[in-house]
Amino acid sequence: MVYLCLLVNEKRIIRRSKPVAxxxxxxxxxxxxxxxxxxxxxxxxxxxWKSWKAIVCTFCGAFLKSYR
Ligand SMILES: [Zn+2]
Known part of the structure; x- marks a missing residue:
């Protein structure tokens, strides 16, 4: 059996962000x-697809905290 479609990819999009302390x-x-x-x-x-909230760094893009 040949699997032709193994191209599963995951994409993360930042829809909106606002500064936080x-x-x-x-x-x-x-x-x-x-x-x-x-x-x-x-x-x-x-x-x-799912939407979730996370605290990210605006400079380096590191995930500091995520709410799932
Ligand atoms: Zn950073």
Whole structure:
């Protein structure tokens, strides 16, 4: 059996973000609370997605905290 479509990819999109009190543990830049969206695609067809919130660093993009 040959599997032609093993191209599952996951994409994270930041839909919106706003500054929040706190700083990054890596670079000490400002943190912001972001509305994230994860989209899983299988051969270019989105089959799963969810939105969630996370605290991310605006400078280096590190995830400081996530709410799932
Ligand atoms: Zn940072």
């Amino acid at each position: 706190g700083s990054c543990s890596r670079c000490s830049s400002g943190a912001s609370v972001a509305e994230m969206e994860t989209v899983m695609r299988f051969c270019c067809i989105p089959f799963y």
